[in-house]
Amino acid sequence: MKRLLFATIISFNLFFAFAQTTPFDYEKQTGYKGNNIPDLTYLEDSYSFLVLGDFGRVGDYYQQDVARELGHAAIVAEAEFIVSVGDNFYPNGVASTTDYHWISSYESIYKDPSLYCDWYVALGNHDYRGNVQAQIDYSDVSRRWNMPARYYSKTFEIDDNEKMLLVVMDTNPYIDGYHEDPEKYADLAKQDTALQTQWLIEQLNTTDPQVKWKIVVGHHPLYSGGKRKESEDTKLFEQKFAGLFDQYKVDAYICGHEHDLQIIKPQNRFTTQFLSGAASEVRASGKRDGTIFAAAEPGFMAFSILDNKMLIQSVQATATGAKVLHKHELTK
Template identity: 80%
Template sequence: MKKLLLAIIISLNLSFACGQVTPFEFEKQTGYKGNNIPDLTYLEDSYSFLVLGDFGRVGDYFQQDVARELGHATIVLDAEFIVSVGDNFYPNGVASTTDYHWISSFESVYKDPSLYRDWYVALGNHDYRGNVQAQIDYANVSRRWNMPARYYSKTFEINDNEKMLLIVMDTNPYIESYHENPEKYNGVAEQDTAKQTKWLVEQLKTDDPQIKWKIVVGHHPLYSGGKRKDSDDTKLFEKRFADLFDEHQVDAYICGHEHDLQIIKPKGRFTTQFLSGAASEVRETGRREGTIFSAAEPGFMTFSIQGSKMLVQTVRANETGAKVLHTYELAK
């Protein structure tokens, strides 16, 4: 019996290696009980990750639906990791590493076996209403929760010759209106933005010739066609960072804060912004100059790198299942 089981596993592995089955088909053959997302494109030998944001609502709103389909997408794309763009816990963050919010809004919601891989997490404004240090310290509790500091970076090997640089910012201290209400945003006034900006520039100026893709993650958008389209906070954030990202050829700026799905690249800009903030609550959205896509739908985005292109797929996830609403390709 053991020899037969071993033969079956070897056969499945050989079939997968030869490209005869997709990651989803392989997992189903080995016992996975989740569903496929048929219109989600899997690129063979690609390097993939998923992005969601603004999620922590005790499984209410659309959070359970998005979590279910996020798990399915992770299997379909054989994704390496997951990125959260912040506002991880509503309305007021967490108090400690033992706050029940960790169970009710994270551990018991994102329970598909595929989601037990690395999460790289940013801080949102609602996280600043609680204990930020507790979210950093939770990395010592959870194997999958990665937040070594308020801002950090990590380099990933895409293949033998190419790497991707992922920079996770803490955008909250740059939002000037938060400094007018320091009691609401705990500790935001004490953060040294000059120090963070210097660090950011040093990261972006990397001289590693193998880094082919530069991706920056933050909570607040550079641009929006939604609720904060004309907000002073948005305009000032754009003024502070849009030129900097272009100068250092950041391929993608990934953010949330708006509870919708948007892709924006204003005329003349190098960096494309991908806004994925619809992992639980959804609000009406709109368009602005440079809008490529926008939707007031619950969901997330997937990123797949294959050679000189990055395929971004925007996925709606609700009670009926998942559907790809839009695909966009970045080319080097």
């Protein structure tokens, strides 16, 4: 009887211990070899995903540090998927689905078991210098790489009553300066921006009452305090889409192109921009009107949705670990 009682107490204690642990604590108990990110906030029962951009540099620059910590963050935050905002392969995209760049810059770099989840991928300008169709076709080669078309959307169920709409744009055809160099961007002139804009409006004008959060992903920023702060292309892109995103109540526009981390919401705008383009190379950052956060550090962003709030954490990756540089909250 005493042995039975003792065994029951031990079983109860083990169950209680596992029930109270974070996702990272649980994985460590079951054999995971990765490290924790102690100041990355885990919200129990939240719906989370990670965002990186401008990454494909055969593991050089800061790419391997960011990849390692991205894997740790996916465990800590219990991320559902990864978003890449483009410039997936430097300097000139890929030639085919068997290009060695897939191995040297993607498969052999993002190898933490937590990163074998779905990746939803956008196209950057460097991707357009190669074979764009090969990146689309790689969706049939890789279980985790998702790029069904140059632009696409997907709706995620956050819980039984709420959904999140993720709209992935192809922003490259909208950048006027690229059309001045048809040799470098040979495929660009074939793209119908009017058709994509019509599609974008149809997606954002959803009649689904359960869609609570609207997120748009693209490569190019609406605003920047960094290198392209005064760029004519950036200013024209803002003119084309900032008002439209406000009109359709887009909660977050996620982008890259600048090689840093920035959060910007200009006065009187509805949409907040989250720029996460520091997954390999890093450039000097800066501020402008509406800058909430800016850092010239390698890293990525973690998004967690719970109830009426979205928590966005900007994470710096170093050679020895990671730390959260900034936390921002959107409230419905």
